Amino acid sequence: MRLSVLILLVLALAGVGCDKKRDGQYAKPTIAVLKFENRASFPYRWDIGGGTRDVLVDRLMKTKRFQVVERPEIEGVVRELEFQNSGWTREQQRARLGQIKNVQYLVKGTITDFGHVASATLYGRKGGWGGSASGNVAIMSMVLYVIHVESGEIICSERIEQAVSTNSLDMRGTYKDISFGGSVFAKTPMGKVMDKALDRAVDRISDVIAMRPWTPRIAALNADGTIVLNGGKDRSIGKNEIYVIMRPGAVIVDPETGDQIGQMPGKVAGRLRVREVKPNHAIAEVLEGDIRQLTIGMACERER
Known part of the structure; x- marks a missing residue:
């Protein structure tokens, strides 16, 4: 028993080391994530498009495979840069103009489904839905786009459809007083389905633009x-x-x-x-x- 535990521990430690080395051998593309367009109806006035972008940015940052650059709020950054270089502020720690990183890729998407449905309704439709076919289900469907900035070419267009089981179709009762994207939301059926959908989105983005081997220069x-x-x-x-x-x-x-x-x-x-x-x-x-x-x-x- 002790020998088995020791072997598993050694393999786990070896795996961690391999992951760090593997990450260092790939180029880190510079990307920006735009606010997702939301076409799904929902009973609460959540900013689903902006919230999805924020959670996706967090996921991409945690992979350590991307350099994520701010673009949705860039106007505020530009105003601050202009103010710092206007002569009104002290020279110490003044940010220099011309240092904002250029983006190689833009990531954006459209959310087409977001809610609870009866499983009979869902599984009567064609698509790549995951999850259980029994009871009711929480669903999220989106179309993900990755755009190469220099050429303007859409290099990835991927439909992601995900579902998880839920006990209720009552959206208002389930999500009353819950903030979108928070820790409480993450434990709800909609939080879990978004978690799975964005995992697939991160995997797809990585496959498309983060698998180029890094070469020292x-x-x-x-x-x-x-x-x-x-x-x-x-x-x-x-x-x-x-x-x-x-x-x-x-x-x-x-x-x-x-x-x-x-x-x-x-x-x-x-x-x-x-x-x-x-x-x-x-x-x-x-x-x-x-x-x-x-x-x-x-x-x-x-x-x-």
Whole structure:
């Protein structure tokens, strides 16, 4: 018995370590989540679209796989920046203009169903509803969109339908005096169904834009001949690791659409060894190649 518990504990600890390393090996795209459009009827005046956005932002932040940028309230941020740089405030801790991050992807959605229904009504319809087919059910249905900002292309359009069992069809009685998205709401059938639906949304967003492998790049070329990489302990870079510096290959463009459809393989520009690892960057020394021929932004591939 003790041996079994020990084995499970070792496997659990090993799994945690693997998760941290895996997260560090992926790029972290910069995204913004817009307020969801709500087309579902509901007896209370909840801000379902805004609340869904807020909960989804929290879920995305907790994955540590995304850089989530404020956009719905950006006007307030801009006004504060303008005020700080108007000359009316002291110079200390003044925020600089031109530092707001650009967004690579926009996430938005439309909520089409949100409420309690009889299971006979629900399961007589086609769709990908989850949950039990007995009794009454709480349902949530949405269409999720992920948009690539640079091209304006919708790269994901996904219908998410979810259901969980409930004992009552009385919406007013069940949710009276309950705030949308709060801890009490989370324990209700609607809270549970939203939890499952947004779990699926986070998984889908991750599949679409957060599975691109992260590659360290040259962030700075120091006067003493060392190189700064744009990742450190946060990216699981290890001391004495060897990296190959790659020159970027030519971009392949579709002659009909003008879209970038690929890139030719790059050529090796040198090799380096990691000398020191900091929390979010690393210092490396050049083993092969001429540092004068290297430029900021060059990708580095771990030598196998």
